[in-house]
Amino acid sequence: MTKNFVFSSVGDNTHFDSLWINNNMDYDLYVIYYGSDETIYEKYKLKVTYIEKRKGSKFQNFKYFYVNNSNIIDKYDRFFILDDDIIFNVNDINNMFRISRKYNLDICGPSFSKKGKISHKYINTHKPNILLQYTNFVEVNTPLFNKKSLTSLMKILDYSLIGWGIDMLYIQCNGLEKEKSYAIIHKIKCINPHDHQKDNKRELAKIKNCDKREDIWKKYAKRLNFQKCFIKKKYSFIKL
Secondary structure, X not given: OOOEEEEEEEOOOOOHHHHOOOOXXXXXXXXXXXXOOHHHHHHHHOOXXXXXXXXXXXXXXXXXXXXXXXXXXXXXXXXXXXXOOOEOOHHHHHHHHHHHHHOOOOEEEEEEOOOOOOOOHHHHEOOOOEEEEEEOOOOOOOXXXXXXXXXXXXXXXXXXXXXXXXXXXXXXXXXXXXXXXXXXXXXXXXXXXXXXXXXXXXXHHHOOOHHHHHHHHHHHHXXXXXXXXXXXXXXXXXXX
16 A cells, blocks of 8 residues: 555646546545536546545645544655646656655655746756755645654644745754755656646635735744744755
8 A cells, every 4th residue: 555645735727637647656646625616526536535625725725634634644654745736747746755765855845847937946946967955945835744744744834824934834843954854856847837827827816815824924933933034055965
């Protein structure tokens, strides 16, 4: 039985079901559907390991799933939490899990192709001839956790958070000083589509309080006394 768990919060403007699913999957795929089209819901239901309906952002919905399904969570030891619009194939997802295990990484993510949007170019842009580069930052749209690092996050993750700041939160709560626990896997790259490639539709905008997500994070970080300055670093790397 696979020990690999992939999760996404999915809507109606996504092609995850044609990209991340085939007979070579070395993972189980769990989704929460935040859309409103019953036909689309039924289509997804035929393809994934698990589905239910719930409004909310990706980590809000994952926190809900985690709290209410401990019997399922206990079956797995690696957790890949993906935005539903990430362009990624099954073999690359499989290899992300393999590399995560081989190098004993707490948290890692793929590199990003220049064909799509790259929010943190200094850290995330794909580098040829490099297997991985250690870092202290893995973007919130594609983090892969081992169970220990995920558990640390879930203990303090607040339902109010909407994406913003969560990528800083899961590094800080697992040890900001570590130099070989977090990495960007440059052997593997994905595409984060530009908004114009998605008909200029941002599903995030439909979530309640989305426009306040930065302020929500700042208040939360202040309450937990997190470092005000989070410097994104690159450490040593491993060549292909």
